[in-house]
Amino acid sequence: MVKPKKIEYRPITVRDALTEMKDLSEVMIDLAYSAALMHNHELTEEVLELEERVDYLAYMLNMNIMLAARSAEDAEALVGISTVAAATNEISDAAADIASLVIQEIGIHPIVREAFEKMEEKLTREEVKSTSILRKKSLGELELAARIGIDIIAIRRGKRWIIDPSEDETIIEGDMLIARGAPLGIEKLRALASGMMKELE
């Protein structure tokens, strides 16, 4: 079990906090279903890490809202934001619980899993190794969507998450790519990231 970290006030704009919470919670939903349906421990870990970040942001957001309210009118204007933030946090909590089924060794019945796998594009998580040709190239240059049918939905770089990365984002060694696509494309991405495949047609 992760021990909750001590929370200390930090000035962060309410807007930035909520934008990040919303983006992260949306990625978490995708990752959580994939984790549960593929019984994938690594994806679960990513979801739980994101959950901790969302929790932290929720605390920061609440503290900053409290400081911002000076009157009844302020409070009335701000209560909508805290309600939305609480709901966004709840969505990420629910996603984390779905992903946690994997840790608790609670499975999803294989027949249901199969049915889902046929319908859904798959999600994967691939680490960029030192020998990979993806290194030092921007997403715009690589055009993975057009070439191998893969959409990079997020990159984890150390502790930092880049959600919905832009075309200019350059991939570096050690990046964890979170990608979505058809099974064949995922295989290719895995080969490219691990350095097995040296060419991108």
Place this chain on the structure above:
Amino acid sequence: MQSNKESLRKIADELAILKDTSELMIDLAYSSLLLNSRELAEEVQMLEERVDKLHSEFELLVMSSGFKPEESTDFLGLMRLGEGIERMADAAARIAEVVLRGLEPHSVLRLVIEEAKETVIRVRVSRRSSLAERTLREAQIPEQTGMWILAIRRDEKWLRPKPEMVIKAKDVLIASGYAEGEEDLKKLASRQT
């Protein structure tokens, strides 16, 4: 055994509907804030009622599927999954409730949603539009306009877009994307190009 397989397929179908509906609700809930639209917010509330009903049906299906004791953890997983989806739908309904309570969505909320999703618009597909009677895949709306279809309203129903879904005249498309795409999509939906 045969009947078990059949009921499992039904369970998978129900689960897919639940999952789709909850995701649609989340998209619509944030959109209702951005557009300050009671209509969209009310739609989210109606979908929430539908999810509650579907979720109960789903649980009954799982419980009456006649699983064996050794399969019980696999079925527990299904129940938990359904529960998670239901919670997400609840949360979406709470977001929409902010609009229904007449709390003027704070400018910060709009900024957040605009930033995350650029802009959200709705357009009606005219009978003369080249989109009518085409599947979403054929219509290539993102390629042509840079706008993504979040949801389609057909008569009283909201549909979550799928590539093979056929667009009909009079459908209302809810789309998000960069502001520049807005005009292109409006043109595409209004007449033949």
